[in-house]
Amino acid sequence: MASDDFVPAPLRRLWGLSESSRLGRPATLDVHVVVAAAVKIADRDGLDGVTLPKVAKSLGFTSMSLYRHVGSKDELLTLMTDVALGLPPDIEATDWREGLRRWAFAHRTVFQRRPWLTRVPASGPPSGPHQIAWMEAALAIMSGTLLDWAHKIGALSLISGYVVQSVRLYSELAEGRAEGQGQADAEREYGRALARLVNPDRFPEMARLFSSTLFEAPPSDTPDQAIVDADFTLGLELILDGIAVRIARSDS
Amino acid sequence: MASDDFVPAPLRRLWGLSESSRLGRPATLDVHVVVAAAVKIADRDGLDGVTLPKVAKSLGFTSMSLYRHVGSKDELLTLMTDVALGLPPDIEATDWREGLRRWAFAHRTVFQRRPWLTRVPASGPPSGPHQIAWMEAALAIMSGTLLDWAHKIGALSLISGYVVQSVRLYSELAEGRAEGQGQADAEREYGRALARLVNPDRFPEMARLFSSTLFEAPPSDTPDQAIVDADFTLGLELILDGIAVRIARSDS
DNA sequence: AGAGAAAGTATCACCCGTACACTAATGCTG
DNA sequence: CAGCATTAGTGTACGGGTGATACTTTCTCT
Numbered sequence: 001m002a003s004d005d006f007v008p009a010p011l012r013r014l015w016g017l018s019e020s021s022r023l024g025r026p027a028t029l030d031v032h033v034v035v036a037a038a039v040k041i042a043d044r045d046g047l048d049g050v051t052l053p054k055v056a057k058s059l060g061f062t063s064m065s066l067y068r069h070v071g072s073k074d075e076l077l078t079l080m081t082d083v084a085l086g087l088p089p090d091i092e093a094t095d096w097r098e099g100l101r102r103w104a105f106a107h108r109t110v111f112q113r114r115p116w117l118t119r120v121p122a123s124g125p126p127s128g129p130h131q132i133a134w135m136e137a138a139l140a141i142m143s144g145t146l147l148d149w150a151h152k153i154g155a156l157s158l159i160s161g162y163v164v165q166s167v168r169l170y171s172e173l174a175e176g177r178a179e180g181q182g183q184a185d186a187e188r189e190y191g192r193a194l195a196r197l198v199n200p201d202r203f204p205e206m207a208r209l210f211s212s213t214l215f216e217a218p219p220s221d222t223p224d225q226a227i228v229d230a231d232f233t234l235g236l237e238l239i240l241d242g243i244a245v246r247i248a249r250s251d252s
Numbered sequence: 253m254a255s256d257d258f259v260p261a262p263l264r265r266l267w268g269l270s271e272s273s274r275l276g277r278p279a280t281l282d283v284h285v286v287v288a289a290a291v292k293i294a295d296r297d298g299l300d301g302v303t304l305p306k307v308a309k310s311l312g313f314t315s316m317s318l319y320r321h322v323g324s325k326d327e328l329l330t331l332m333t334d335v336a337l338g339l340p341p342d343i344e345a346t347d348w349r350e351g352l353r354r355w356a357f358a359h360r361t362v363f364q365r366r367p368w369l370t371r372v373p374a375s376g377p378p379s380g381p382h383q384i385a386w387m388e389a390a391l392a393i394m395s396g397t398l399l400d401w402a403h404k405i406g407a408l409s410l411i412s413g414y415v416v417q418s419v420r421l422y423s424e425l426a427e428g429r430a431e432g433q434g435q436a437d438a439e440r441e442y443g444r445a446l447a448r449l450v451n452p453d454r455f456p457e458m459a460r461l462f463s464s465t466l467f468e469a470p471p472s473d474t475p476d477q478a479i480v481d482a483d484f485t486l487g488l489e490l491i492l493d494g495i496a497v498r499i500a501r502s503d504s
Numbered sequence: 505a506g507a508g509a510a511a512g513t514a515t516c517a518c519c520c521g522t523a524c525a526c527t528a529a530t531g532c533t534g
Numbered sequence: 535c536a537g538c539a540t541t542a543g544t545g546t547a548c549g550g551g552t553g554a555t556a557c558t559t560t561c562t563c564t
Contacts, residue, residue, distance in 0.1 A: 274532095276530055276531075277528070277530045278530065278531095304522085
């Protein structure tokens with residue numbers, strides 16, 4: 001409200017630039033506390049569990065009080081996202097490829113720990129300090145390559161989109177599964193049920209897929225996580241191969 | 253209720269196998285009508301606009317009547333998804349690469365026309381007839397390659413995930429933008445606002461990015477769609493390059 | 505001391521999803 | 535043809551959500 005630098009309010013709150021005016025009743029609540037409480041609830045109850053009444057109640061306030069600090073629920077989500085993302089770990093690697101691989105896995109770990117993060121709708125380009133820090137880390141890893149900015153940003157968003165997409169997909173499927181059922185079981189069941197509906201004349205490839213060993217043959221004691229990791233790695237390496245081609249091309 | 257083939261109810265509805273029992277009061281409403289109405293509302297008001305009361309009202313019924321035909325709102329979403337997806341176009345191409353490219357663009361067109369599709373949470377593996385048809389098309393395109401099933405499925409989900417992710421991202425950003433503001437303008441503004449917050453000591457790469465021409469230099473009369481298409485193509489070709497590497501490797 | 509400003513509250517209007525108990529309309533059975 | 539089982543659609547109610555508006559409270563500055 002004071003500085004006319006024209007940084008919009010949400011951005012100011014994101015970067016912790018709230019100038020608490022010295023006038024009027026002093027606040028007993030502040031953005032950080034609200035956001036932290038909201039994150040805690042999201043961790044426990046998922047994104048849909050985050051409602052203003054619940055956040056407020058967990059702090060001993062009324063829902064409306066939050067609007068003094070966050071503007072809207074959407075803004076709260078943006079703030080939560082950045083806080084929950086946290087700072088990227090230090091990634092030391094000589095190799096861009098190994099670096100990006102580690103970056104992707106680190107990013108994935110964050111999302112796996114807080115699957116609700118993958119469901120927050122983007123309300124703008126990455127703008128929070130932590131989001132920026134993750135971008136910075138990825139760009140630093142690629143700084144040795146000769147890619148131009150457009151390609152770097154392209155590669156970066158491809159990888160991060162892939163991470164988000166795959167964690168979300170996995171967590172959505174996990175939620176839809178019966179309580180005690182593992183992924184392997186569910187897939188087997190899926191294959192069986194669908195195989196009956198898929199007409200081999202109309203869908204020859206799908207029919208062959210279902211009669212393949214892909215859904216049937218998990219060595220049963222393999223933990224789910226191993227299957228998931230293998231799938232994730234497959235896609236990631238494919239992307240990295242693509243980037244490698246680009247780097248080789250721009251190198252010439 | 254009759255046939256004991258053990259196809260769960262949602263699947264039966266998806267594939268249009270509802271055996272209208274000849275008993276009792278005959279239905280004036282059926283699944284197809286309900287789903288079609290819901291899709292129409294989603295097209296007009298987005299996914300959040302789809303509520304049982306609204307769908308019912310648009311048909312002249314009460315909300316509760318829908319539960320005779322759809323089980324739950326989640327199931328309605330699943331049904332809507334498959335209907336809205338429609339059948340894939342015929343893609344003739346000798347080349348797997350050209351084929352997958354066309355498949356990706358066709359898929360993207362569908363999502364662009366109905367952005368709400370990208371926000372439907374997955375409630376299970378692809379199971380609807382149209383989803384299966386799209387998979388079939390992609391697998392057919394790859395049938396000439398020597399990839400094993402895991403790699404085919406991996407490539408397929410990577411591409412389709414990429415399509416979904418990029419359309420969703422774009423549409424979320426578009427919604428967050430001020431009414432008449434184009435993408436180019438928004439990006440320029442974004443670069444300016446953020447450049448002030450990004451400390452070049454902490455974020456050297458980001459600082460260089462913001463001082464690059466990437467956000468500043470759109471030849472102003474370039475339509476937004478052109479920028480978006482270029483971004484999309486960049487990522488897609490990168491993925492295709494990755495797949496090419498895999499194919500070449502399994503070819504040897 | 506008191507004016508004015510900001511923090512937090514109370515109430516309200518509005519909308520959702522869906523459980524439950526109901527009425528209405530039909531085909532089958534006797 | 536009667537009435538019963540069965541299915542379709544309705545009415546009501548509950549517990550929840552966002553957020554507008556107008557309020558009381560508590561502080562600082564003059």
